[in-house]
Amino acid sequence: MSHPIVEVQGLTKRFGEFTAVDGISFEIRQGEILGLLGPNGAGKTTTIQMLLSLITPTAGSIRMFGLDLATHRETILSQVNFSSTYISMPYSLTVEENLWFVAKLYGLTDIPRRIDEVVKKLEMEEFRSKVTRKLSSGQMTRLTLAKAILTEPKVLFLDEPTASLDPDIAHKTRSLLKEVRRSAGLSVLYTSHNMREMEDMSDRIIFLQRGKIVAQGTAQEIVKRFGQADLEEVFLKLAREK
Amino acid sequence: MKLHRIVALITRHLFLYRRSLPRLMEIFYWPFLDLVVWGFITVYLMRFQGQLPGVVTFFLGALILWDVLFRAQQGITISFLEEIWARNLMNLFASPLKPSEFLAATMAMSVFKVMAVSIIMAVAALTFYSYNVFMIGLWLIPFVLNLIIAGWTIGVLTTSLIMRFGQEAEVLAWGMVFLFQPISCVFYPIEVLPKWLQAIAWANPAAHVFEGMRIVLNQSAVPLVHLAWAIGLNLLFLTFMVTWFHHTVNVCKEKGLLVRVGE
Numbered sequence: 414m415s416h417p418i419v420e421v422q423g424l425t426k427r428f429g430e431f432t433a434v435d436g437i438s439f440e441i442r443q444g445e446i447l448g449l450l451g452p453n454g455a456g457k458t459t460t461i462q463m464l465l466s467l468i469t470p471t472a473g474s475i476r477m478f479g480l481d482l483a484t485h486r487e488t489i490l491s492q493v494n495f496s497s498t499y500i501s502m503p504y505s506l507t508v509e510e511n512l513w514f515v516a517k518l519y520g521l522t523d524i525p526r527r528i529d530e531v532v533k534k535l536e537m538e539e540f541r542s543k544v545t546r547k548l549s550s551g552q553m554t555r556l557t558l559a560k561a562i563l564t565e566p567k568v569l570f571l572d573e574p575t576a577s578l579d580p581d582i583a584h585k586t587r588s589l590l591k592e593v594r595r596s597a598g599l600s601v602l603y604t605s606h607n608m609r610e611m612e613d614m615s616d617r618i619i620f621l622q623r624g625k626i627v628a629q630g631t632a633q634e635i636v637k638r639f640g641q642a643d644l645e646e647v648f649l650k651l652a653r654e655k
Numbered sequence: 656m657k658l659h660r661i662v663a664l665i666t667r668h669l670f671l672y673r674r675s676l677p678r679l680m681e682i683f684y685w686p687f688l689d690l691v692v693w694g695f696i697t698v699y700l701m702r703f704q705g706q707l708p709g710v711v712t713f714f715l716g717a718l719i720l721w722d723v724l725f726r727a728q729q730g731i732t733i734s735f736l737e738e739i740w741a742r743n744l745m746n747l748f749a750s751p752l753k754p755s756e757f758l759a760a761t762m763a764m765s766v767f768k769v770m771a772v773s774i775i776m777a778v779a780a781l782t783f784y785s786y787n788v789f790m791i792g793l794w795l796i797p798f799v800l801n802l803i804i805a806g807w808t809i810g811v812l813t814t815s816l817i818m819r820f821g822q823e824a825e826v827l828a829w830g831m832v833f834l835f836q837p838i839s840c841v842f843y844p845i846e847v848l849p850k851w852l853q854a855i856a857w858a859n860p861a862a863h864v865f866e867g868m869r870i871v872l873n874q875s876a877v878p879l880v881h882l883a884w885a886i887g888l889n890l891l892f893l894t895f896m897v898t899w900f901h902h903t904v905n906v907c908k909e910k911g912l913l914v915r916v917g918e
Binding site for chain 1: 664753910
Protein backbone atom coordinates (compact mmCIF):
# COMPACT_ATOMS: atom_id res chain seq x y z
CA MET A 414 0.00 0.00 0.00
CA SER A 415 1.24 3.47 -0.81
CA HIS A 416 -0.03 7.02 -1.16
CA PRO A 417 -3.63 8.06 -0.42
CA ILE A 418 -5.98 7.90 -3.41
CA VAL A 419 -8.98 9.28 -1.54
CA GLU A 420 -8.55 12.08 1.02
CA VAL A 421 -11.55 13.29 2.99
CA GLN A 422 -11.19 16.25 5.32
CA GLY A 423 -13.83 17.54 7.76
CA LEU A 424 -16.68 16.20 5.61
CA THR A 425 -20.04 17.45 6.87
CA LYS A 426 -23.57 17.21 5.54
CA ARG A 427 -26.49 18.94 7.15
CA PHE A 428 -30.08 18.72 5.96
CA GLY A 429 -31.68 21.65 7.74
CA GLU A 430 -31.29 20.99 11.47
CA PHE A 431 -30.27 17.36 10.98
CA THR A 432 -26.58 16.54 10.69
CA ALA A 433 -26.13 13.35 8.67
CA VAL A 434 -22.34 13.44 8.50
CA ASP A 435 -20.41 15.41 11.07
CA GLY A 436 -16.88 16.50 10.19
CA ILE A 437 -15.36 13.14 9.33
CA SER A 438 -11.83 12.78 7.97
CA PHE A 439 -10.22 9.68 6.52
CA GLU A 440 -8.15 8.47 3.61
CA ILE A 441 -8.02 5.38 1.44
CA ARG A 442 -4.61 4.34 0.21
CA GLN A 443 -3.88 2.71 -3.12
CA GLY A 444 -4.87 -0.96 -3.04
CA GLU A 445 -6.56 -0.64 0.33
CA ILE A 446 -10.02 -1.90 1.27
CA LEU A 447 -11.54 0.39 3.86
CA GLY A 448 -14.63 -0.87 5.66
CA LEU A 449 -17.30 1.64 6.62
CA LEU A 450 -19.35 0.28 9.48
CA GLY A 451 -22.25 1.65 11.44
CA PRO A 452 -25.91 1.16 12.27
CA ASN A 453 -28.69 2.33 9.94
CA GLY A 454 -28.74 6.13 9.74
CA ALA A 455 -25.09 6.46 10.81
CA GLY A 456 -24.20 8.37 7.64
CA LYS A 457 -22.52 5.63 5.58
CA THR A 458 -24.66 5.98 2.47
CA THR A 459 -24.64 9.80 2.64
CA THR A 460 -20.83 9.67 2.82
CA ILE A 461 -20.65 7.44 -0.26
CA GLN A 462 -23.13 9.67 -2.09
CA MET A 463 -20.96 12.71 -1.36
CA LEU A 464 -17.91 10.80 -2.63
CA LEU A 465 -19.86 10.12 -5.83
CA SER A 466 -20.82 13.79 -6.21
CA LEU A 467 -24.52 12.94 -5.85
CA ILE A 468 -24.81 15.12 -2.76
CA THR A 469 -22.92 18.37 -2.19
CA PRO A 470 -21.18 18.52 1.19
CA THR A 471 -22.11 21.35 3.56
CA ALA A 472 -18.46 21.63 4.60
CA GLY A 473 -15.16 19.84 4.14
CA SER A 474 -13.27 18.61 1.13
CA ILE A 475 -12.98 15.44 -0.95
CA ARG A 476 -9.87 14.84 -2.99
CA MET A 477 -9.20 11.85 -5.22
CA PHE A 478 -6.02 11.21 -7.22
CA GLY A 479 -4.80 14.54 -5.80
CA LEU A 480 -7.72 16.45 -7.39
CA ASP A 481 -10.61 18.26 -5.73
CA LEU A 482 -13.93 16.56 -6.51
CA ALA A 483 -15.76 19.90 -6.52
CA THR A 484 -13.69 21.20 -9.43
CA HIS A 485 -12.57 17.99 -11.24
CA ARG A 486 -15.77 15.94 -11.15
CA GLU A 487 -15.54 14.55 -14.69
CA THR A 488 -11.87 13.45 -14.45
CA ILE A 489 -12.38 11.84 -11.05
CA LEU A 490 -15.68 10.06 -11.76
CA SER A 491 -14.32 8.51 -14.96
CA GLN A 492 -11.93 6.53 -12.71
CA VAL A 493 -14.48 5.67 -10.05
CA ASN A 494 -17.47 3.35 -9.94
CA PHE A 495 -19.90 1.99 -7.39
CA SER A 496 -22.38 -0.73 -6.62
CA SER A 497 -25.22 -0.60 -4.18
CA THR A 498 -28.21 -2.68 -3.23
CA TYR A 499 -30.21 0.54 -3.52
CA ILE A 500 -29.71 1.02 -7.25
CA SER A 501 -31.03 -0.80 -10.24
CA MET A 502 -30.31 -0.88 -13.95
CA PRO A 503 -32.76 -0.13 -16.79
CA TYR A 504 -35.09 -3.10 -16.49
CA SER A 505 -36.26 -3.25 -20.11
CA LEU A 506 -32.72 -3.76 -21.37
CA THR A 507 -30.92 -7.09 -21.41
CA VAL A 508 -27.92 -7.63 -19.15
CA GLU A 509 -25.61 -7.29 -22.12
CA GLU A 510 -27.28 -4.09 -23.35
CA ASN A 511 -26.96 -2.58 -19.88
CA LEU A 512 -23.27 -3.43 -19.75
CA TRP A 513 -22.78 -2.03 -23.24
CA PHE A 514 -24.48 1.22 -22.18
CA VAL A 515 -22.22 1.60 -19.12
CA ALA A 516 -19.10 0.79 -21.14
CA LYS A 517 -20.02 3.41 -23.75
CA LEU A 518 -20.87 5.96 -21.05
CA TYR A 519 -17.39 5.60 -19.59
CA GLY A 520 -15.74 5.65 -23.02
CA LEU A 521 -14.32 2.10 -22.97
CA THR A 522 -12.75 0.70 -26.12
CA ASP A 523 -13.06 -2.93 -27.25
CA ILE A 524 -16.37 -3.17 -25.43
CA PRO A 525 -17.37 -6.75 -26.48
CA ARG A 526 -14.09 -8.19 -25.15
CA ARG A 527 -14.42 -6.32 -21.85
CA ILE A 528 -18.07 -7.43 -21.42
CA ASP A 529 -17.08 -11.05 -22.11
CA GLU A 530 -14.36 -10.85 -19.44
CA VAL A 531 -16.64 -9.45 -16.76
CA VAL A 532 -19.53 -11.78 -17.61
CA LYS A 533 -17.16 -14.74 -17.28
CA LYS A 534 -15.62 -13.49 -14.03
CA LEU A 535 -19.01 -13.03 -12.37
CA GLU A 536 -20.45 -16.23 -13.88
CA MET A 537 -23.21 -14.39 -15.70
CA GLU A 538 -23.11 -16.34 -18.97
CA GLU A 539 -26.46 -18.03 -18.45
CA PHE A 540 -28.36 -14.75 -18.05
CA ARG A 541 -26.37 -12.32 -20.18
CA SER A 542 -29.16 -12.21 -22.80
CA LYS A 543 -31.95 -12.03 -20.26
CA VAL A 544 -34.03 -8.88 -19.85
CA THR A 545 -33.04 -7.21 -16.56
CA ARG A 546 -36.60 -7.17 -15.19
CA LYS A 547 -36.54 -10.99 -15.17
CA LEU A 548 -33.39 -11.29 -13.04
CA SER A 549 -33.48 -12.68 -9.52
CA SER A 550 -32.22 -10.34 -6.80
CA GLY A 551 -28.93 -12.22 -6.67
CA GLN A 552 -28.49 -11.90 -10.44
CA MET A 553 -29.37 -8.20 -10.19
CA THR A 554 -26.68 -7.70 -7.56
CA ARG A 555 -24.18 -9.42 -9.82
CA LEU A 556 -25.19 -7.12 -12.66
CA THR A 557 -24.63 -3.97 -10.57
CA LEU A 558 -21.28 -5.40 -9.47
CA ALA A 559 -20.44 -6.17 -13.09
CA LYS A 560 -21.22 -2.60 -14.13
CA ALA A 561 -18.98 -1.39 -11.29
CA ILE A 562 -15.89 -3.38 -12.28
CA LEU A 563 -16.56 -3.24 -16.04
CA THR A 564 -15.09 0.26 -16.33
CA GLU A 565 -11.79 -0.78 -14.69
CA PRO A 566 -12.06 1.86 -11.97
CA LYS A 567 -9.22 2.82 -9.66
CA VAL A 568 -11.63 3.43 -6.79
CA LEU A 569 -14.73 1.41 -6.04
CA PHE A 570 -17.50 2.29 -3.59
CA LEU A 571 -19.49 -0.76 -2.59
CA ASP A 572 -22.61 -0.29 -0.48
CA GLU A 573 -23.64 -3.72 0.84
CA PRO A 574 -22.56 -5.42 -2.39
CA THR A 575 -23.22 -8.99 -1.28
CA ALA A 576 -26.49 -8.34 0.58
CA SER A 577 -28.70 -10.51 -1.62
CA LEU A 578 -26.19 -13.06 -2.87
CA ASP A 579 -26.20 -16.70 -1.84
CA PRO A 580 -23.13 -17.76 0.21
CA ASP A 581 -21.43 -19.36 -2.79
CA ILE A 582 -21.73 -16.33 -5.08
CA ALA A 583 -20.99 -13.96 -2.17
CA HIS A 584 -17.76 -15.88 -1.49
CA LYS A 585 -16.83 -15.81 -5.18
CA THR A 586 -17.59 -12.10 -5.32
CA ARG A 587 -15.34 -11.38 -2.35
CA SER A 588 -12.57 -13.46 -3.92
CA LEU A 589 -13.03 -11.58 -7.18
CA LEU A 590 -12.81 -8.21 -5.45
CA LYS A 591 -9.67 -9.29 -3.63
CA GLU A 592 -8.17 -10.48 -6.89
CA VAL A 593 -9.04 -7.23 -8.71
CA ARG A 594 -7.60 -5.30 -5.79
CA ARG A 595 -4.36 -7.32 -6.03
CA SER A 596 -3.99 -7.18 -9.80
CA ALA A 597 -5.14 -3.60 -10.45
CA GLY A 598 -4.23 -1.92 -7.18
CA LEU A 599 -7.91 -1.08 -6.71
CA SER A 600 -8.90 1.01 -3.70
CA VAL A 601 -12.27 0.11 -2.19
CA LEU A 602 -14.67 1.65 0.29
CA TYR A 603 -16.89 -1.14 1.54
CA THR A 604 -20.03 -1.18 3.65
CA SER A 605 -21.76 -4.29 4.92
CA HIS A 606 -23.82 -5.46 7.85
CA ASN A 607 -22.08 -8.83 7.70
CA MET A 608 -19.35 -8.51 10.36
CA ARG A 609 -17.46 -11.63 9.28
CA GLU A 610 -17.35 -10.26 5.77
CA MET A 611 -16.08 -6.92 7.08
CA GLU A 612 -13.29 -8.64 9.00
CA ASP A 613 -12.43 -10.79 6.00
CA MET A 614 -12.44 -7.97 3.44
CA SER A 615 -11.23 -4.83 5.16
CA ASP A 616 -7.66 -3.74 5.78
CA ARG A 617 -9.00 -1.04 8.07
CA ILE A 618 -12.43 -0.21 9.43
CA ILE A 619 -14.07 3.10 10.25
CA PHE A 620 -17.00 2.92 12.63
CA LEU A 621 -19.59 5.66 12.11
CA GLN A 622 -22.29 6.59 14.57
CA ARG A 623 -24.66 9.54 14.22
CA GLY A 624 -22.44 10.91 11.48
CA LYS A 625 -19.23 10.83 13.51
CA ILE A 626 -16.26 8.49 13.46
CA VAL A 627 -16.26 6.73 16.84
CA ALA A 628 -13.60 4.14 16.13
CA GLN A 629 -11.09 3.28 13.46
CA GLY A 630 -8.28 0.80 12.89
CA THR A 631 -7.95 -2.83 11.89
CA ALA A 632 -10.75 -5.18 12.97
CA GLN A 633 -8.47 -6.65 15.65
CA GLU A 634 -7.52 -3.21 16.97
CA ILE A 635 -11.16 -2.18 17.26
CA VAL A 636 -12.21 -5.43 18.95
CA LYS A 637 -9.31 -5.10 21.43
CA ARG A 638 -9.99 -1.44 22.14
CA PHE A 639 -13.62 -2.09 23.08
CA GLY A 640 -12.80 -5.27 25.01
CA GLN A 641 -15.29 -7.38 23.08
CA ALA A 642 -15.08 -10.89 21.67
CA ASP A 643 -15.55 -9.91 18.03
CA LEU A 644 -16.60 -7.14 15.66
CA GLU A 645 -20.27 -8.09 15.92
CA GLU A 646 -20.23 -7.45 19.68
CA VAL A 647 -18.49 -4.12 19.14
CA PHE A 648 -21.19 -3.23 16.64
CA LEU A 649 -23.98 -4.14 19.07
CA LYS A 650 -22.33 -2.24 21.93
CA LEU A 651 -21.84 0.93 19.86
CA ALA A 652 -25.19 0.74 18.10
CA ARG A 653 -27.06 0.44 21.40
CA GLU A 654 -25.25 3.30 23.11
CA LYS A 655 -27.44 6.36 23.62
CA MET B 656 -19.17 17.59 -24.12
CA LYS B 657 -18.17 14.03 -24.97
CA LEU B 658 -20.00 12.47 -27.91
CA HIS B 659 -19.62 8.88 -26.65
CA ARG B 660 -21.63 9.68 -23.52
CA ILE B 661 -24.44 11.26 -25.56
CA VAL B 662 -24.42 8.28 -27.95
CA ALA B 663 -24.55 5.90 -24.96
CA LEU B 664 -27.69 7.55 -23.63
CA ILE B 665 -29.41 7.73 -27.01
CA THR B 666 -28.68 4.06 -27.69
CA ARG B 667 -29.94 3.10 -24.23
CA HIS B 668 -33.29 4.72 -25.08
CA LEU B 669 -33.42 3.16 -28.54
CA PHE B 670 -32.85 -0.27 -26.94
CA LEU B 671 -36.02 0.41 -24.95
CA TYR B 672 -38.15 1.11 -28.00
CA ARG B 673 -36.96 -2.09 -29.65
CA ARG B 674 -39.01 -4.32 -27.38
CA SER B 675 -41.58 -2.13 -25.67
CA LEU B 676 -45.10 -2.02 -27.10
CA PRO B 677 -46.35 0.83 -24.83
CA ARG B 678 -43.42 3.00 -25.92
CA LEU B 679 -44.09 2.25 -29.57
CA MET B 680 -47.76 3.08 -29.02
CA GLU B 681 -46.70 6.48 -27.76
CA ILE B 682 -45.21 7.08 -31.19
CA PHE B 683 -47.72 5.31 -33.44
CA TYR B 684 -51.05 4.86 -31.69
CA TRP B 685 -51.88 8.20 -30.01
CA PRO B 686 -50.79 10.52 -32.83
CA PHE B 687 -52.72 8.35 -35.30
CA LEU B 688 -55.88 8.46 -33.15
CA ASP B 689 -55.49 12.21 -32.72
CA LEU B 690 -55.39 12.60 -36.44
CA VAL B 691 -58.43 10.37 -37.02
CA VAL B 692 -60.60 12.31 -34.52
CA TRP B 693 -59.52 15.72 -35.74
CA GLY B 694 -59.81 14.53 -39.32
CA PHE B 695 -63.50 13.70 -38.85
CA ILE B 696 -64.10 17.04 -37.12
CA THR B 697 -62.48 18.69 -40.11
CA VAL B 698 -64.61 16.68 -42.55
CA TYR B 699 -67.68 17.89 -40.65
CA LEU B 700 -66.52 21.51 -40.65
CA MET B 701 -65.89 21.35 -44.39
CA ARG B 702 -69.67 21.54 -44.80
CA PHE B 703 -69.30 25.16 -43.71
CA GLN B 704 -66.43 25.78 -46.11
CA GLY B 705 -68.05 29.06 -47.16
CA GLN B 706 -67.91 30.52 -43.68
CA LEU B 707 -64.57 28.93 -42.78
CA PRO B 708 -62.28 28.99 -45.82
CA GLY B 709 -59.25 26.69 -45.72
CA VAL B 710 -60.60 24.79 -42.74
CA VAL B 711 -58.84 21.53 -43.66
CA THR B 712 -55.44 23.09 -44.02
CA PHE B 713 -55.83 25.06 -40.81
CA PHE B 714 -56.98 22.19 -38.63
CA LEU B 715 -54.96 19.27 -39.91
CA GLY B 716 -51.85 21.39 -40.52
CA ALA B 717 -52.16 22.88 -37.05
CA LEU B 718 -52.71 19.46 -35.49
CA ILE B 719 -49.59 18.01 -37.10
CA LEU B 720 -47.51 21.02 -36.09
CA TRP B 721 -48.89 20.96 -32.53
CA ASP B 722 -47.81 17.34 -32.29
CA VAL B 723 -44.30 18.39 -33.28
CA LEU B 724 -44.17 20.67 -30.22
CA PHE B 725 -45.84 18.09 -27.96
CA ARG B 726 -43.52 15.22 -28.98
CA ALA B 727 -40.44 17.45 -28.73
CA GLN B 728 -41.41 18.22 -25.11
CA GLN B 729 -42.24 14.57 -24.39
CA GLY B 730 -38.95 13.42 -25.88
CA ILE B 731 -37.10 15.28 -23.15
CA THR B 732 -39.42 14.71 -20.19
CA ILE B 733 -40.22 11.04 -20.83
CA SER B 734 -36.52 10.26 -21.32
CA PHE B 735 -35.90 11.70 -17.85
CA LEU B 736 -38.86 9.80 -16.38
CA GLU B 737 -37.52 6.57 -17.90
CA GLU B 738 -34.39 7.03 -15.77
CA ILE B 739 -36.52 7.58 -12.66
CA TRP B 740 -38.71 4.54 -13.36
CA ALA B 741 -35.62 2.38 -13.95
CA ARG B 742 -33.92 3.76 -10.78
CA ASN B 743 -31.04 4.65 -13.06
CA LEU B 744 -30.52 8.31 -12.13
CA MET B 745 -27.83 7.52 -9.57
CA ASN B 746 -25.91 5.48 -12.14
CA LEU B 747 -26.01 8.44 -14.51
CA PHE B 748 -25.19 11.27 -12.14
CA ALA B 749 -22.44 9.28 -10.38
CA SER B 750 -20.80 8.77 -13.78
CA PRO B 751 -18.73 11.42 -15.63
CA LEU B 752 -21.90 12.40 -17.55
CA LYS B 753 -22.50 16.15 -17.47
CA PRO B 754 -26.00 17.65 -17.17
CA SER B 755 -25.46 19.32 -20.56
CA GLU B 756 -24.70 15.91 -22.13
CA PHE B 757 -27.82 14.48 -20.52
CA LEU B 758 -29.88 17.30 -22.05
CA ALA B 759 -28.22 16.89 -25.44
CA ALA B 760 -29.14 13.19 -25.47
CA THR B 761 -32.75 13.87 -24.52
CA MET B 762 -32.96 16.55 -27.22
CA ALA B 763 -31.68 14.06 -29.78
CA MET B 764 -34.31 11.58 -28.58
CA SER B 765 -36.99 14.23 -28.99
CA VAL B 766 -35.90 14.84 -32.59
CA PHE B 767 -36.15 11.09 -33.21
CA LYS B 768 -39.70 11.04 -31.78
CA VAL B 769 -40.77 14.13 -33.71
CA MET B 770 -39.53 12.63 -36.97
CA ALA B 771 -41.29 9.30 -36.35
CA VAL B 772 -44.58 10.92 -35.32
CA SER B 773 -44.52 13.51 -38.11
CA ILE B 774 -43.97 10.88 -40.80
CA ILE B 775 -46.86 8.80 -39.47
CA MET B 776 -49.21 11.77 -39.23
CA ALA B 777 -48.24 13.20 -42.60
CA VAL B 778 -48.78 9.85 -44.34
CA ALA B 779 -52.09 9.24 -42.50
CA ALA B 780 -53.37 12.73 -43.34
CA LEU B 781 -52.51 12.21 -47.01
CA THR B 782 -54.02 8.71 -47.11
CA PHE B 783 -57.28 9.32 -45.25
CA TYR B 784 -58.03 13.01 -45.85
CA SER B 785 -55.99 13.77 -49.00
CA TYR B 786 -54.23 16.46 -47.01
CA ASN B 787 -50.62 17.21 -47.89
CA VAL B 788 -48.85 18.98 -45.03
CA PHE B 789 -46.04 19.95 -47.40
CA MET B 790 -48.40 22.36 -49.15
CA ILE B 791 -47.17 24.84 -46.52
CA GLY B 792 -43.99 24.72 -48.60
CA LEU B 793 -40.45 25.55 -47.52
CA TRP B 794 -41.78 27.60 -44.62
CA LEU B 795 -42.52 24.27 -42.98
CA ILE B 796 -38.82 23.78 -42.20
CA PRO B 797 -38.23 26.88 -40.01
CA PHE B 798 -41.69 26.43 -38.44
CA VAL B 799 -40.94 22.85 -37.43
CA LEU B 800 -37.46 23.73 -36.14
CA ASN B 801 -38.91 26.51 -34.00
CA LEU B 802 -41.63 24.25 -32.63
CA ILE B 803 -39.02 21.64 -31.72
CA ILE B 804 -37.04 24.27 -29.80
CA ALA B 805 -40.22 25.53 -28.09
CA GLY B 806 -40.97 21.91 -27.14
CA TRP B 807 -37.44 21.51 -25.73
CA THR B 808 -37.91 24.62 -23.59
CA ILE B 809 -41.14 23.27 -22.08
CA GLY B 810 -39.49 19.84 -21.73
CA VAL B 811 -36.51 21.21 -19.83
CA LEU B 812 -38.84 23.26 -17.61
CA THR B 813 -40.96 20.17 -16.82
CA THR B 814 -37.90 17.99 -16.21
CA SER B 815 -36.45 20.56 -13.80
CA LEU B 816 -39.74 20.67 -11.87
CA ILE B 817 -39.94 16.86 -11.64
CA MET B 818 -36.33 16.70 -10.47
CA ARG B 819 -36.95 19.38 -7.85
CA PHE B 820 -40.36 18.22 -6.58
CA GLY B 821 -40.06 14.47 -7.17
CA GLN B 822 -42.35 11.92 -8.72
CA GLU B 823 -45.44 13.74 -7.43
CA ALA B 824 -44.77 16.24 -10.20
CA GLU B 825 -44.73 13.44 -12.78
CA VAL B 826 -48.18 14.41 -14.04
CA LEU B 827 -46.60 17.59 -15.44
CA ALA B 828 -44.90 15.47 -18.09
CA TRP B 829 -48.28 15.13 -19.82
CA GLY B 830 -50.04 18.24 -18.55
CA MET B 831 -47.52 21.07 -18.72
CA VAL B 832 -47.55 21.49 -22.48
CA PHE B 833 -51.34 22.02 -22.47
CA LEU B 834 -50.85 25.03 -20.22
CA PHE B 835 -49.19 26.62 -23.25
CA GLN B 836 -51.79 25.43 -25.78
CA PRO B 837 -54.34 28.25 -25.30
CA ILE B 838 -51.66 30.89 -25.78
CA SER B 839 -50.06 29.03 -28.69
CA CYS B 840 -53.17 29.78 -30.76
CA VAL B 841 -52.90 26.46 -32.55
CA PHE B 842 -56.42 26.26 -33.96
CA TYR B 843 -57.51 29.92 -33.89
CA PRO B 844 -55.95 33.30 -34.66
CA ILE B 845 -54.41 35.27 -31.83
CA GLU B 846 -56.96 38.07 -32.18
CA VAL B 847 -59.71 35.89 -30.68
CA LEU B 848 -57.94 36.04 -27.32
CA PRO B 849 -58.76 38.80 -24.84
CA LYS B 850 -56.35 41.71 -25.09
CA TRP B 851 -54.46 40.88 -21.88
CA LEU B 852 -53.99 37.26 -22.99
CA GLN B 853 -52.82 38.40 -26.41
CA ALA B 854 -49.98 40.24 -24.74
CA ILE B 855 -48.89 36.98 -23.07
CA ALA B 856 -49.38 34.97 -26.25
CA TRP B 857 -47.07 37.29 -28.20
CA ALA B 858 -44.29 36.28 -25.78
CA ASN B 859 -44.83 32.64 -26.73
CA PRO B 860 -42.69 31.54 -29.71
CA ALA B 861 -45.22 28.84 -30.67
CA ALA B 862 -47.92 31.51 -31.17
CA HIS B 863 -45.69 33.23 -33.70
CA VAL B 864 -45.19 29.93 -35.56
CA PHE B 865 -48.93 29.21 -35.78
CA GLU B 866 -49.70 32.80 -36.77
CA GLY B 867 -46.99 32.50 -39.40
CA MET B 868 -48.49 29.25 -40.67
CA ARG B 869 -51.89 30.89 -41.10
CA ILE B 870 -50.34 33.78 -42.98
CA VAL B 871 -48.59 31.36 -45.36
CA LEU B 872 -51.79 29.36 -45.92
CA ASN B 873 -53.80 32.51 -46.57
CA GLN B 874 -50.99 33.62 -48.89
CA SER B 875 -51.55 37.04 -47.43
CA ALA B 876 -47.92 37.92 -46.66
CA VAL B 877 -44.45 36.56 -45.89
CA PRO B 878 -44.26 35.77 -42.15
CA LEU B 879 -40.68 36.98 -41.65
CA VAL B 880 -41.50 39.09 -38.61
CA HIS B 881 -43.19 36.16 -36.87
CA LEU B 882 -40.28 33.88 -37.73
CA ALA B 883 -37.79 36.39 -36.35
CA TRP B 884 -39.79 36.71 -33.12
CA ALA B 885 -40.09 32.94 -32.79
CA ILE B 886 -36.33 32.46 -33.22
CA GLY B 887 -35.45 35.29 -30.82
CA LEU B 888 -37.87 34.18 -28.10
CA ASN B 889 -36.87 30.53 -28.50
CA LEU B 890 -33.19 31.29 -28.08
CA LEU B 891 -33.89 33.47 -25.05
CA PHE B 892 -36.16 30.96 -23.28
CA LEU B 893 -34.08 27.89 -24.11
CA THR B 894 -30.92 29.55 -22.80
CA PHE B 895 -32.76 30.52 -19.64
CA MET B 896 -34.22 27.03 -19.14
CA VAL B 897 -30.92 25.21 -19.71
CA THR B 898 -29.28 27.53 -17.17
CA TRP B 899 -32.16 26.89 -14.76
CA PHE B 900 -31.81 23.12 -15.28
CA HIS B 901 -28.12 23.29 -14.26
CA HIS B 902 -29.11 25.38 -11.24
CA THR B 903 -31.80 22.82 -10.32
CA VAL B 904 -29.28 19.95 -10.52
CA ASN B 905 -27.07 21.86 -8.07
CA VAL B 906 -29.99 22.61 -5.73
CA CYS B 907 -31.02 18.93 -5.80
CA LYS B 908 -27.46 17.86 -4.96
CA GLU B 909 -27.42 20.40 -2.15
CA LYS B 910 -30.70 19.12 -0.69
CA GLY B 911 -29.96 15.44 -1.38
CA LEU B 912 -32.98 15.21 -3.70
CA LEU B 913 -31.18 13.66 -6.63
CA VAL B 914 -30.78 10.33 -4.82
CA ARG B 915 -34.40 10.36 -3.65
CA VAL B 916 -36.17 11.53 -6.79
CA GLY B 917 -37.44 8.02 -7.65
CA GLU B 918 -38.69 7.18 -4.16
